[in-house]
Amino acid sequence: MSLTQEELVYLKNELKRQPNEVELSIVEAEWSEHCSYKSSKPFLKLLPTQGKRVLVGPGYDAGVLDVGNGYVITVHIESHNHPSAVEPYGGAATGVGGVIRDILSMGTRPIAVLDALRFGNIEKDSHARWLFKHVVRGIADYGNCIGIPTVGGEVEFDSSFENYCLVDVASVGIGKTEDIITTNADREDYVVLAGGSTGRDGIHGASFASKALEAENRSAVQIPDPFLEKLLIEATIDAINVKCVKAVKDLGGGGLSCCLSETADKVRKGIEVDIAKMHVREHGMTPAELMISESQERMLYIADKAHLEQLISILNKYEISYSIIGKVQDHGNLVVKYNSNLVATMPASLVANAPLANRNAKRPRYIDELATVKKPSQPSDLNTILLKMLSNPTIASKRWVYQQYDHEVGVRTVVKPGHAGASVLKLDNGKFLAIKLDGNCKHCYLDPYYGSMGCFAEACRNVINVGAEPIGMVDHLQFGNPEDPEIFWAFTEALKGVSDYSKAMNIPCVGGKVSFYNESNKGPIKPSPVIGVLGLIDDMSWIRTSMVREDDTLFIIGSTKDEMGGSEYYEYIHGIVGGNVPKVDPVYDSRIMQTVLNLIGNKLVNAAHDCSKGGLAVTVAEMCILGNVGAKIDLSKVPNECSRKDELLFSESHSRFILSIEKDKISKVTSMLEDSSVPYGIIGKVQGNSIIFSKNSSVVDISIDKAEDAWVNMIEELVEHG
Amino acid sequence: MKIGIIVFPGSNCDKDIHHVLRNVLHVDTDLLWHRRDNLQGYGAIVLPGGFAYGDRLRAGVIAAFSPVMKEVKRLANEGTPILGVCNGFQILVESGLLPGALMKNNSLKFICRWTNITVESNRTPFTHALKPKQQLRIPVANQEGRYYADPKTIETLENNNQIVFKYHNDDPNGSINGIAGISNEQGNVVGMMPHPERASESILSPFGSDDAVLIFKSLLSYLDEQR
Numbered sequence: 022m023s024l025t026q027e028e029l030v031y032l033k034n035e036l037k038r039q040p041n042e043v044e045l046s047i048v049e050a051e052w053s054e055h056c057s058y059k060s061s062k063p064f065l066k067l068l069p070t071q072g073k074r075v076l077v078g079p080g081y082d083a084g085v086l087d088v089g090n091g092y093v094i095t096v097h098i099e100s101h102n103h104p105s106a107v108e109p110y111g112g113a114a115t116g117v118g119g120v121i122r123d124i125l126s127m128g129t130r131p132i133a134v135l136d137a138l139r140f141g142n143i144e145k146d147s148h149a150r151w152l153f154k155h156v157v158r159g160i161a162d163y164g165n166c167i168g169i170p171t172v173g174g175e176v177e178f179d180s181s182f183e184n185y186c187l188v189d190v191a192s193v194g195i196g197k198t199e200d201i202i203t204t205n206a207d208r209e210d211y212v213v214l215a216g217g218s219t220g221r222d223g224i225h226g227a228s229f230a231s232k233a234l235e236a237e238n239r240s241a242v243q244i245p246d247p248f249l250e251k252l253l254i255e256a257t258i259d260a261i262n263v264k265c266v267k268a269v270k271d272l273g274g275g276g277l278s279c280c281l282s283e284t285a286d287k288v289r290k291g292i293e294v295d296i297a298k299m300h301v302r303e304h305g306m307t308p309a310e311l312m313i314s315e316s317q318e319r320m321l322y323i324a325d326k327a328h329l330e331q332l333i334s335i336l337n338k339y340e341i342s343y344s345i346i347g348k349v350q351d352h353g354n355l356v357v358k359y360n361s362n363l364v365a366t367m368p369a370s371l372v373a374n375a376p377l378a379n380r381n382a383k384r385p386r387y388i389d390e391l392a393t394v395k396k397p398s399q400p401s402d403l404n405t406i407l408l409k410m411l412s413n414p415t416i417a418s419k420r421w422v423y424q425q426y427d428h429e430v431g432v433r434t435v436v437k438p439g440h441a442g443a444s445v446l447k448l449d450n451g452k453f454l455a456i457k458l459d460g461n462c463k464h465c466y467l468d469p470y471y472g473s474m475g476c477f478a479e480a481c482r483n484v485i486n487v488g489a490e491p492i493g494m495v496d497h498l499q500f501g502n503p504e505d506p507e508i509f510w511a512f513t514e515a516l517k518g519v520s521d522y523s524k525a526m527n528i529p530c531v532g533g534k535v536s537f538y539n540e541s542n543k544g545p546i547k548p549s550p551v552i553g554v555l556g557l558i559d560d561m562s563w564i565r566t567s568m569v570r571e572d573d574t575l576f577i578i579g580s581t582k583d584e585m586g587g588s589e590y591y592e593y594i595h596g597i598v599g600g601n602v603p604k605v606d607p608v609y610d611s612r613i614m615q616t617v618l619n620l621i622g623n624k625l626v627n628a629a630h631d632c633s634k635g636g637l638a639v640t641v642a643e644m645c646i647l648g649n650v651g652a653k654i655d656l657s658k659v660p661n662e663c664s665r666k667d668e669l670l671f672s673e674s675h676s677r678f679i680l681s682i683e684k685d686k687i688s689k690v691t692s693m694l695e696d697s698s699v700p701y702g703i704i705g706k707v708q709g710n711s712i713i714f715s716k717n718s719s720v721v722d723i724s725i726d727k728a729e730d731a732w733v734n735m736i737e738e739l740v741e742h743g
Numbered sequence: 744m745k746i747g748i749i750v751f752p753g754s755n756c757d758k759d760i761h762h763v764l765r766n767v768l769h770v771d772t773d774l775l776w777h778r779r780d781n782l783q784g785y786g787a788i789v790l791p792g793g794f795a796y797g798d799r800l801r802a803g804v805i806a807a808f809s810p811v812m813k814e815v816k817r818l819a820n821e822g823t824p825i826l827g828v829c830n831g832f833q834i835l836v837e838s839g840l841l842p843g844a845l846m847k848n849n850s851l852k853f854i855c856r857w858t859n860i861t862v863e864s865n866r867t868p869f870t871h872a873l874k875p876k877q878q879l880r881i882p883v884a885n886q887e888g889r890y891y892a893d894p895k896t897i898e899t900l901e902n903n904n905q906i907v908f909k910y911h912n913d914d915p916n917g918s919i920n921g922i923a924g925i926s927n928e929q930g931n932v933v934g935m936m937p938h939p940e941r942a943s944e945s946i947l948s949p950f951g952s953d954d955a956v957l958i959f960k961s962l963l964s965y966l967d968e969q970r
Contacts, residue, residue, distance in 0.1 A: 161853050165884075166794040168755020248753050248797025338776070339752065427855045427884045429941050430792075432759040437949065447946065561946065 023232065024049050031376045036367060043357065043364045046309035048372060050225075050275035051282055054537050057375035060503040061535040064513055067520040072529035074492050077203060082126040082271065083194065084531025085201055086493050088557060090450035093201060095194040097123040098458075098495045098553055099273075100536045104242040105159075105188040109152045113159030113188045114245035115317050120192045121169065122271030122320060125254060128202035128261045129194030132431055133446055134164050136174040137458040137497075137551040139187035143178055143414055143739050152186045154740050159245070160190070161425040166247035167254065171426035172434055172456070173444035178414045179462050184541040189497050191458055191553050195449060200261050204268040206288040206323045206349040213329075214277070215336055215343035216253050216319040217246060220302035223276070223315025233502055233540035249318040252339040257320060259335045265328035272319040278312045278372070280321050282355050285369035292369065293356040294347030308364040312357065323349060382513050383506035391467055394599035397591070399667050403721050406594060407638050407712075408731045410671065413593045416635045417735040440647065441566040442486035442631060445558065453558035455489035458551055461634070463587035464673075466547035468602040469511040472587070473498075473550040474518035478605045478675050480554035481526065482631035485614050486678070488563035488621045489556025494523065496533040496552050501545025503537040511548040512537075519550065525607030528554070565621055567630040569648035569681040573707040576690065579613050579677035580700040581637060581661040583668050589635050590671035603674045610676045616697040617678050625690050628681035638670035638714065638721065640679050645712050646729045648681075654705035656716040666720050681707060744786030744966050745771045749815070749831075751806045752777070755793035756828065760940045767943055768959055777809040786966050787824040787868070788815060790831030792884070792938060802845065802887045803833030812838050824868035824962055825932045829885055832924070832934030841927055841934045842900070843892030848885070849917030855884040857949060859911040860923045860937055864904045867930045868965035869958050879908075879954040881942040883915050888936040890918035890925070900925055907933055 024032070024045070032040055032048055040048065054060060070078035076093060077085035083097035101116025117134060124131040138156060141149030153176075164171045169192070223243035260266045268288070272280045277296070285292040296311045306314070324332045329345075336343045350356070355372055357365040400406050410416060423438035435453060436445035443457035459480040465472030481491045496519055501508045512535075523530055539546045558564060569575070585591050586600030620626050628648070632640045637659065645652050656669050663669050682690050687703070694701045712728055714721040746764055750757045757774055764772040775782070782788065795806035806812070812834075819825050819840050827835040835841045848854060859880055862873045873879075892900065897919055900906050908924035910916075916923075916936060924935030942948060942955035 165853055165886075166753070166755075166797060168793055246797075248794065248799070251753050251755065251794070251797075424856050425853050427853070429855060429882055429884060429938070429947070430755055430759065432762055432941055432944070432947055435946055440949065 024052060028052060028376060035371050041365065043309045043312065044367055047278040047312050047365055050278045050313045051372050052375035053275065056275045056279050058535055059375045059378040060380050060537060062377055064516050067516055068530040069520065069523050070530050072493065075529050075531055076201065079530060079532050082123040084493065084495065085127060086531060086555065087198065088448060088450060088452060091198050092448060092450040093196055093198050094454060095124050095127045095129040096191065096495055096555060097532050098189060098191040098497045098534055099123065100187060100189045100497060100499065100534060102187050102536060102539055105156055106185045106541065108242040109155035110159040111242050111245055113156040114163035115243045116188050116190045117160055117163045118245060118247065118250050118317055119273045120190045121167065121250065124192045124194035125257045126269045126271050127194065128200045128269065129196030130258050131169050131192050131194045131254065132433060133193045134169055134171045135191045135456060135458050136160055136171065137189040137460055138174065138176045139182050139462065139549060140178055141183040142180045146183060148184065150740055150743055156186060156188055157422050157425055163245055163247045165427040167251040168430050170428045170430045170434055172428050172446065173438050174458055175460065176419055176422060177460060177462060179547060181462065181547040183543045185539065185546060187499055187539065187546065187549055189551050191495060193454065193456060202261065202269055204284065204287050206268055206290055207325065208349055208351045210267060210323050210325045210349040211329050211345055212292055212294060212347045212349065213322045213324060213332060213343055214299060214319060214346050215322060215341050217249055217316050218300045218302035218342060219311055219314045219316045221306065221310060221314060224310060224313060233538050243315050243317045246318050252341050253318060253320055256335050256339045256341055260322065260332055263331060265331040266322045266324050268323035270321045272321060274315065276313045276315045282369050282372035284321065285355055286373035289353065291350040291352040291354040291356065292347060293350050295358045295360065296346065297360045298344045298346050300342045300344050308357065308359045380503050380509045381506040382510035384510050385507035391599035392601060394597055397595040397597060399665055403667065403670065404723050407642065407721050407723060408727060409594060410589060410635050410639055411642055411728055411732040412735040413589055414736055414739065416589060416639055418733045419736065420733060421737040421740060435564060436487055436566060440568065442483035445487050445564055453561065453564060455484040455487045455556035455558060456553065457483035458553045459483065460549055460551040462547040462549045463592055464602045465515060465550060467587045467599065469514035469548050470518040471602050471604045473515035474522045474605045475603055475675055476550055477519055477522045477552045478610055479633045480552045481614060482678065484554050484556030485618050486565065486567065486629045486631055488565045489558045490618060491528050491554050491556045493531045493555045494528050494552055496530060496550060497536065499536045499539050499546065499549040501538065501540045508545055515548055515550045519552065522605065522607055526611055562624060563622055565626060565629050567628050567644050567647050569628050569644045569650060569707045571650045571707055573627055573681040573683055574687055574703060575652060575654065575705045575707060576680045576682055576701055577659055577677060577704050578617060578680065578699055578701045580674065581659055581663055581669055581672050581677065582674040583663050584672055584674050585668060588671060588673045590667065605675045612697060613676045613699050616694065616699050620680065620690060620693060625682065625686045626680050627683055630679050632677040632679065633673060636671040636673050642712050642728050644679060644681065645725055646732055648707065649725065650707055651709040651711045651725050652705055652707050653709065653713045656714055656720060658702040658704045660700035660702050666716055670714065745773060745784060746787045746789065747773050747775045747782055747785035748789045748791055749811055750774050750776055751795035751809055753793055753795045753797050754791050756791040756938065756940060760789055760791050763940045763943045763959060767956065768963065770963060777811045780810050780814055782814045782818060787962055788818060790827040790834050792829030792831060795830055795834060803830060803837040806834045807838035816840065819932050822929060822931045824965065826869055827934040828938055829936055832936055833887065835932060835934045840932050841925055842896050843890055845887045846889040846891050847887050848889050853886040854915045855882065856915060857882045858913045858915055860908040861911045863906045863909050864926065866904055867907055867926045867933050869933045869961050870907060872961040872964050873957055878911055880948065880950055880952045881937040881939060881955045883937045885936055888916040890922040892919065903928055908935055
């Protein structure tokens with residue numbers, strides 16, 4: 022039993038009687054943190070959710086953004102952390118399946134998947150390697166089979182994820198504005214459950230995800246069937262095209278309990294079902310088990326009498342099993358029968374709206390203790406340091422990951438993973454969509470406010486890199502146990518950081534997720550918000566990658582500061598956790614981003630890449646590796662507030678871009694930069710076979726081949742041969 | 744003359760090929776559900792990539808028994824051009840229309856990336872507008888793409904000019920002799936692992952190339968000549 026004493030009393034008072042066993046199971050699932058957001062709900066109101074393109078914001082299965090010409094895109098992000106930590110293959114695969122069905126529930130066709138993954142130290146920890154390998158395989162096998170390209174993402178490694186992992190999956194859908202389903206239902210409409218049969222897999226999944234991970238509970242992990250998911254996708258799209266369904270809802274956390282209560286609550290009606298009619302995969306399941314099973318690949322459809330037959334014939338075409346389990350009623354109750362026996366009856370709004378939990382927040386002592394640290398002594402051999410930084414698994418190429426994903430199916434992927442800051446997809450209205458997920462647990466641990474604001478800013482820079490204007494965001498806020506005031510404080514700070522930036526930049530939040538209780542026997546994870554930003558590109562000629570061209574001149578935009586806290590350089594090279602985290606000034610940041618976007622829009626830029634993890638040195642090296650050509654950089658030309666060369670190279674200050682500019686465009690670029698009064702420097706040239714940084718004398722000089730070797734092969738070496 | 748694309752449960756490149764034929768090449772093309780037993784009126788048939796029946800049992804093996812395959816076999820024997828891409832190639836092999844087998848890649852992993860293939864035979868409807876040894880930039884995306892056949896079959900394939908495409912110094916699968924695509928003896932049935940529909944528009948290519956559109960253009964000019 023995971024309901025608290027107060028929740029039980031509240032339930033009894035509302036029902037004016039004792040709830041029975043089945044009712045308790047239903048409520049327990051729906052009032053779990055995972056399904057109810059009872060800790061976070063009051064704070065989520067801080068996020069701005071309105072915007073000129075927002076048709077549907079948070080609160081639905083997916084956010085809906087108008088991209089013009091009668092088309093919309095939908096987006097949603099989910100995580101499957103607990104299941105993946107126990108059973109990485111099935112946990113990650115079913116995570117993909119779940120978020121895809123959310124996109125489907127809005128009446129749109131899923132066209133892309135992205136994933137943000139976090140693991141322990143894969144260099145030292147063989148369990149972390151095992152989790153990593155099988156999570157990637159799970160995502161690959163599922164996404165590849167259903168024919169939805171996995172187009173991007175990010176991977177971060179940190180020892181706070183030891184014995185655990187974070188698996189966040191985002192999906193994007195496309196549809197026509199007129200086809201969007203916002204759920205409606207009328208009395209006597211039919212409730213149809215279709216797809217996978219219901220079994221005992223995933224029992225108590227939502228409750229399992231709402232506690233710290235103490236013991237492995239494999240039976241709470243669901244079993245993936247991507248083939249069935251693919252059939253459900255096609256059947257649902259067919260049903261939407263012929264307009265025979267009034268509501269579509271996927272069954273996820275909390276199973277039928279959550280699905281029915283949330284649907285009934287949304288349409289302000291009641292739903293009466295007979296769960297003995299459900300198609301099941303094992304006999305002898307109790308009513309409670311039927312109601313809370315999280316068996317995968319299940320969808321709920323509501324169709325009126327006139328269209329039921331049409332829906333059934335579509336399901337038959339795809340040979341999808343279904344059960345007509347009940348009808349919509351006006352009384353507002355969730356009524357569950359098993360044959361003729363009434364097993365549960367409660368107001369749907371009561372079930373769907375858990376009493377809020379009051380959580381205390383307290384600023385942890387470590388925040389101030391770690392704010393200042395003694396600077397490490399500067400290494401004499403910065404060549405070795407840069408090579409080590411490039412082979413740092415968090416920074417190294419993720420080719421081993423994305424080559425296992427079919428990232429091209431759908432013939433939309435214009436900018437593919439590994440080529441630029443964000444992936445770019447061709448839309449049906451002739452425009453292009455850029456999307457990127459970003460997170461940084463090291464910054465967020467030391468300063469959850471600026472850390473999470475920084476993740477948001479980084480994701481924006483990444484879509485700007487490819488020439489897109491940010492139009493919306495989704496957030497996934499992941500923390501440990503919210504009952505711990507220090508963890509809850511980090512959550513509130515992170516949310517403030519995200520919402521302050523969102524307001525300042527006028528980028529609305531269109532969806533998101535909060536995931537608490539991310540703890541293992543090794544303790545809580547570092548705060549890990551992941552921000553997804555979507556950007557729109559009107560004109561194909563604006564699209565840019567990170568690939569530099571020989572003889573181009575390199576510009577840096579933005580100032581480099583002594584902000585080394587949480588940097589990969591401090592943590593990976595020196596083992597220092599602490600220092601001042603890079604801050605974001607949204608006004609200045611906005612000016613920089615607008616300037617870069619203008620330069621790209623005016624076709625003055627050959628390649629653009631922002632500075633983030635690993636700083637300037639890593640950004641330049643990555644651009645050179647992609648372009649297969651060297652560069653000569655004069656560090657004294659970099660606008661900065663640093664006192665040391667290593668800080669210039671590796672500081673992770675925000676609001677910085679490196680632009681590769683053709684010779685005859687330099688004067689035009691320079692005058693535009695002067696006009697917008699942003700700090701910039703003309704720092705060097707793309708040439709030769711070496712990456713060279715100098716400041717009066719040589720600071721770094723490594724060959725492209727060596728840099729590429731370090732950057733490209735590290736992850737494969739570790740996972741395949743480590 | 745219309746082109747038909749067979750859609751099996753779990754096919755997922757059907758719409759992509761449809762897009763190239765219809766929107767890029769402006770050809771009358773239909774998507775055909777696998778339950779039909781009549782393919783009259785179609786001048787050429789494409790079996791698309793994907794995971795028909797979720798690759799259960801073995802890639803392509805269940806789809807080979809789909810109702811429509813009887814008709815595909817009839818058309819194959821009549822000389823109708825038939826192209827199987829990726830999973831479509833696997834289905835052609837499993838249904839006995841092409842020899843050999845497609846085994847798990849040497850890497851034991853799914854691999855999605857661009858490579859180069861060379862045209863080894865231009866006597867098929869899908870390559871007749873191409874030159875021998877012409878190189879095409881094209882991506883693969885498969886887990887069971889390693890072409891295998893016994894030495895005698897390979898010898899026959901080589902002697903009969905049935906090897907249509909080979910990987911050019913960069914075989915992601917580990918196929919015998921770097922084989923990327925083969926044909927039947929008559930040359931009208933072709934199976935290939937790489938995805939021509941993903942390499943037919945310059946906007947989708949990291950090199951700005953659209954080399955593989957020539958495979959579809961070959962078919963169209965072949966169909967024109969037949970009329």
